[in-house]
Amino acid sequence: MSTDLNLYITEETVDRGAEGPLAGETIAIKDNISTEGVRTTCGSEMLADYVPPYDATVVERALAAGATMVGKANMDEFGMGTTTETSAFGPTRNPADTDRVPGGSSGGSAAAVAAGAADLALGSDTGGSVRCPAAFCGVVGIKPTYGLVSRYGLVAYANSLEQIGPIASTVEDTAALLDAIAGPDERDATTRYDEIDEFDRHPAEATDYAAAADGDVDGMTIGIPTELFDGADERVVETVDHAIGSLESRGAETVEVSLPSVDHAVQAYYVIAMSEASSNLARFDGVRYGHSAGHDGNWNETFAETREAFGAEVKRRILLGTYALSEGYHDKYYKKAQDARAWVKQDFDAAFEEVDVLASPTMPVLPFELGESLEDPLQMYLADANTTPVNLANLPAISVPAGTADGLPVGLQFVGPRFGEETIIRAASAVEDAV
Incomplete structure (x- = not known):
């Protein structure tokens, strides 16, 4: 199965023999997350023979919690793609329909869970790269709040946007993996909240995310951002609307909200992400790396x-x-993109003064057919319209299966306020119960 679907770049078992909450669970690790002694290619010929001398923090924690690594999952090269077709090691196929893509860039991770080739998986989400493949493959994926999970050992693409996130077949299992990997890390300053902000300790230290998967949405107010439904495939909208409607019978209230800035989010995201990628990938020069x-x-x-x-x-x-970063163009493009990013964050903050969570289709389209988007990169970029705003605002989001349309999986996305993982997990588990 893993060979037919091209799920893994490297299949190798690592079992530390630890006892813990993930004991007996197998886990796929996206191939841009460092694993000691096991090659980490980022889906690129540039790193085809690279073997890290250390584990990423999330790998350390998952293995210490009892999980057994079974392989390094295929991915879009350096995380750049929405389909897992830009991998130098060939595309991954979607288990739901092998003529279609699994989404990206963490397509191998999501497809491995959907195919039963791993119980759990880790991906990275820069602009939707955990949530997109979760939606396309019919599994659950969480993009945590920036700073909840350590990025130490993640090969950088766009530092200010990306977070490592868990994938599993159920909301509770996904949340349990988040419990295992979240928390402060002295090797990653973005996870430190003991002396700054409104926190006296890291938000994950007093939280049981798996326990939040109780399906209790009674009294919850769910915001429906009209901009994230406009232009989406009618079949996707109908499936998502039905799933959201099921929560109203459980005591949730839905209200329309507006996020006018998200119309500019994709443009701002790609300017920022590509600028940071240009800087990060400069190290691969044949002397220092690669x-x-x-x-x-x-x-x-x-x-x-x-x-x-x-x-x-x-x-x-x-x-x-x-x-975008060159002399004479920095202010014209990069600075304006950062201004748009601030506007996106303000819109989300205003919305969360009225609602507990926001709900939308994770992806506005059904899974692409293999090869469909490669000839038109702009089509691939625009497909990220519903996921990129979350990364610009550094907020948490989850994709949960909402049902199917024409036999293909459709994902429902819940977005929460900063460090509001418990709320989005609760809402997603209610959808899971209803659907």
């Missing part, structure tokens, strides 16, 4: 030929990001 073309004595030729190891999508994003 494959080397190996020209003796001519560094310029070595550098140029070394960078040919990147695929087309990665090159595109590096070039666009470098352009």
